[in-house]
Amino acid sequence: xxxxxxxxxxxxxxxxxxxxxxxxxxxxxxxxxxxxxxxxxxxxxxxxxxxxxxxxxxxxxxxxxxxxxxxxxxxxxxxxxxxxxxxxxxxxxxxxxxxxxxxxxxxxxxxxxxxxxxxxxxxxxxxxxxxxxxxxxxxxxxxxxxxxxxxxxxxxxxxxxxxxxxxxxxxxxxxxxxxxxxxxxxxxxxxxxxxxxxxxxxxxxxxxxxxxxxxxxxxxxxxxxxxxxxxxxxxxxxxxxxxxxxxxxxxxxxxxxxxxxxxxxxxxxxxxxxxxxxxxxxxxxxxxxxxxxxxxxxxxxxxxxxxxxxxxxxxxxxxxxxxxxxxxxxxxxxxxxxxxxxxxxxxxxxxxxxxxxxxxxxxxxxxxxxxxxxxxxxxxxxxxxxxxxxxxxxxxxxxxxxxxxxxxxxxxxxxxxxxxxxxxxxxxxxxxxxxxxxxxxxxxxxxxxxxxxxxxxxxxxxxxxxxxxxxxxxxxxxxxxxxxxxxxxxxxxxxxxxxxxxxxxxxxxxxx
Numbered sequence: 339x340x341x342x343x344x345x346x347x348x349x350x351x352x353x354x355x356x357x358x359x360x361x362x363x364x365x366x367x368x369x370x371x372x373x374x375x376x377x378x379x380x381x382x383x384x385x386x387x388x389x390x391x392x393x394x395x396x397x398x399x400x401x402x403x404x405x406x407x408x409x410x411x412x413x414x415x416x417x418x419x420x421x422x423x424x425x426x427x428x429x430x431x432x433x434x435x436x437x438x439x440x441x442x443x444x445x446x447x448x449x450x451x452x453x454x455x456x457x458x459x460x461x462x463x464x465x466x467x468x469x470x471x472x473x474x475x476x477x478x479x480x481x482x483x484x485x486x487x488x489x490x491x492x493x494x495x496x497x498x499x500x501x502x503x504x505x506x507x508x509x510x511x512x513x514x515x516x517x518x519x520x521x522x523x524x525x526x527x528x529x530x531x532x533x534x535x536x537x538x539x540x541x542x543x544x545x546x547x548x549x550x551x552x553x554x555x556x557x558x559x560x561x562x563x564x565x566x567x568x569x570x571x572x573x574x575x576x577x578x579x580x581x582x583x584x585x586x587x588x589x590x591x592x593x594x595x596x597x598x599x600x601x602x603x604x605x606x607x608x609x610x611x612x613x614x615x616x617x618x619x620x621x622x623x624x625x626x627x628x629x630x631x632x633x634x635x636x637x638x639x640x641x642x643x644x645x646x647x648x649x650x651x652x653x654x655x656x657x658x659x660x661x662x663x664x665x666x667x668x669x670x671x672x673x674x675x676x677x678x679x680x681x682x683x684x685x686x687x688x689x690x691x692x693x694x695x696x697x698x699x700x701x702x703x704x705x706x707x708x709x710x711x712x713x714x715x716x717x718x719x720x721x722x723x724x725x726x727x728x729x730x731x732x733x734x735x736x737x738x739x740x741x742x743x744x745x746x747x748x749x750x751x752x753x754x755x756x757x758x759x760x761x762x763x764x765x766x767x768x769x770x771x772x773x774x775x776x777x778x779x780x781x782x783x784x785x786x787x788x789x790x791x792x793x794x795x796x797x798x799x800x801x802x803x804x805x806x807x808x809x810x811x812x813x814x815x816x817x818x819x820x821x822x823x824x825x826x827x828x829x830x831x832x833x834x835x836x837x838x839x840x841x842x843x844x845x846x847x848x849x850x
Contacts, residue, residue, distance in 0.1 A: 354579045358571050362564050370548070390510070393523055396553055397508055397541055400427065401527035405503065405536070412438035424551040426544040429529070437539060444542070445515040452513060452524050452540070500535030501528035508538075521545050523554060585614045592621055601629035637798075646683070653679040702740045702826050706850040709735045709769050709776065716748045717767070725756045726764040735769055737776045737847045739827040744847075747823040747831075750816040751780045751843055759784020759840060775829075776849045783840040795833050796821040820845075 403415045416427040416439040428439030434449055436442045444452070501508070510525040523543040528536035543550065549557050585607045592603045603625050607618035653676060660672035710731040717727055737744075748767075755765045763783030770777055787795065791802035798818040817833075820843070824831045829847040836842050 354575050355572055358575065359568060362568060366560075366564065392553060392555060393510060393525060393543075394508065396423070396543070397510070397525040397527050400541060401503065401508075401529060404429070404527070404529045404539075405531070416440075423553050425553055426542075428542045428544070430540040430542060432538075432540070434540065439542070441542060441544060445520075448513045448515050448522055452511065500532065501526070501538045503528045503536055518546070521548055521550065521554070523550070582614065585610070585618075589614070589618055589621055592618075592625070596621070596625050596628065601625045601632065649679045649682045653683075702743070704738045704740055704827065704848075706736045707739055707741060707744065709737055709778070712741075712744070713748065713767055713769070713778075716745055717752065719745075720749055720752050720756075727752070728764055728766050730766060731769040735771065735776065736850045737778075738850045739829070739847050740823075743823040743826050747820045747845065748778070748780075750820050751845075754816050755780055755782040755784070755841075758782070762840070771849055772846075774849055775846045778845040778847070779842055780845075781836065781840060781842045783836075783838070786835050786839065786841050789835065792833060792835070796831065817843075 400415065400419055403419070404412055407415045412429060416429065419427050420440075426439070426441055428441035429437040430444075431437055434444060434452060508525050508527055510523065513522040513524065514520070515522065521544070525541045525543075526538040527541045529539045530537040543553065545551060545554065549555055552558075588607055589605060592605045595603050603622075605618040605622045605625075607614055608622045609615065610618060656672050656675045656679065660669060660676070710729070710733060713729055713731060717729065752765070752767075759765065759782035762785070765783075766779070766781040768779045768781065770779075787802040791800075794800045795802070796817045798815055800818075801814045821831050824845050824847070827847055829845060831843065831845050833841060833843045
């Protein structure tokens with residue numbers, strides 16, 4: 339039987355809060371690990387900063403009780419303290435021999451740590467010994483009091499220096515033991531009253547927990563602080579997460595409408611001044627671009643249908659007339675008309691094919707072209723006839739372009755200029771370097787186009803003069819083909835009206 343995998347999907351606010359809670363948990367685990375690692379080390383600054391005040395207060399309180407209770411009351415004082423604080427207390431002398439309490443023996447690793455640490459932390463003597471006076475001239479030091487080989491008495495630890503019960507802190511250290519794990523804190527407290535003052539004993543505190551049941555340090559303030567930080571962070575982050583979620587939902591609904599073909603969408607989050615605002619504006623631009631492209635395709639198909647229907651209708655009318663007329667002159671006239679219409683249809687089909695080829699996503703072969711000879715070859719191929727064409731291109735000027743696409747673009751520009759302005763004066767093809775680009779200008783002296791039509795010159799099937807017929811105005815694909823070919827060569831194309839009259843089309847291509 340297959341087990342169904344259960345997946346939990348969290349909302350963005352829940353993910354943010356979960357991530358923040360996990361972050362706090364990791365911090366707490368890291369803090370605990372560091373605290374535990376430093377417990378028993380010689381450089382336990384973290385323990386000193388957090389736990390030492392509480393340890394100091396407990397040690398001072400028990401030290402007072404021990405001094406007031408007398409030697410016979412030490413066991414009772416430690417028993418009451420162990421019962422009240424729920425940890426074990428014991429008293430040892432400087433040699434770590436048990437003096438009072440239920441702990442009669444320390445683990446060996448603990449003894450080693452304490453002797454290496456706590457005993458060395460005894461307070462300095464109140465009156466440091468003075469240096470002996472320098473020997474007088476001619477003074478001979480006495481001989482050793484014992485002959486060599488004499489057995490000296492065994493070495494003993496020096497007696498601890500007296501301590502002042504009112505001092506602010508007592509020497510202390512921490513240790514750990516295993517099997518079972520236990521945490522130890524040792525503090526030297528002034529207990530024994532002697533003629534020289536109060537002598538210190540070692541107060542041992544043992545606990546099975548790292549916190550010492552709250553004696554070493556109290557974790558609850560940290561827990562409350564963490565909960566408070568979590569609550570405040572939730573109050574800050576939840577509204578932000580909800581705002582982000584709602585913005586993403588609105589953008590998602592807008593993209594859903596775009597996917598269904600509704601491009602007239604308005605993304606309300608496009609007015610935001612952040613990354614979501616950038617995303618909303620991008621979606622808005624996407625919708626507008628798709629709307630323009632779809633409308634352009636619809637208009638293109640409509641224009642193609644219109645351009646094809648007109649000659650076909652006239653062709654059908656000519657065939658109808660030809661059927662009812664039987665004389666040779668009428669038949670010859672009808673056949674000539676039919677031939678003209680067929681030529682118009684062929685020209686339209688060829689323009690459509692050229693436009694489709696220019697828009698086809700094919701591999702563009704960009705290479706260096708010597709611009710002067712290349713333009714001359716295009717002019718000769720187009721057979722401009724009686725039109726006066728002047729070429730003004732410096733020697734050695736080259737561009738990077740696709741040879742086929744650039745020839746098609748320049749040929750269309752030349753035919754356009756000859757058709758509309760060849761009778762009005764000369765046509766100039768000029769090329770100059772402008773920084774990293776080469777600018778090719780095709781200038782004529784014709785009537786130009788209306789100013790309001792300048793922005794639509796390169797649209798498919800757009801003809802500036804609505805009164806133009808097919809014979810005078812063509813099908814309106816020439817400049818659209820120019821734009822597509824130039825852009826495929828990584829260039830741009832634009833047009834402007836000349837002050838002296840006529841139209842100037844500028845092609846900008848990468849130089850070489």
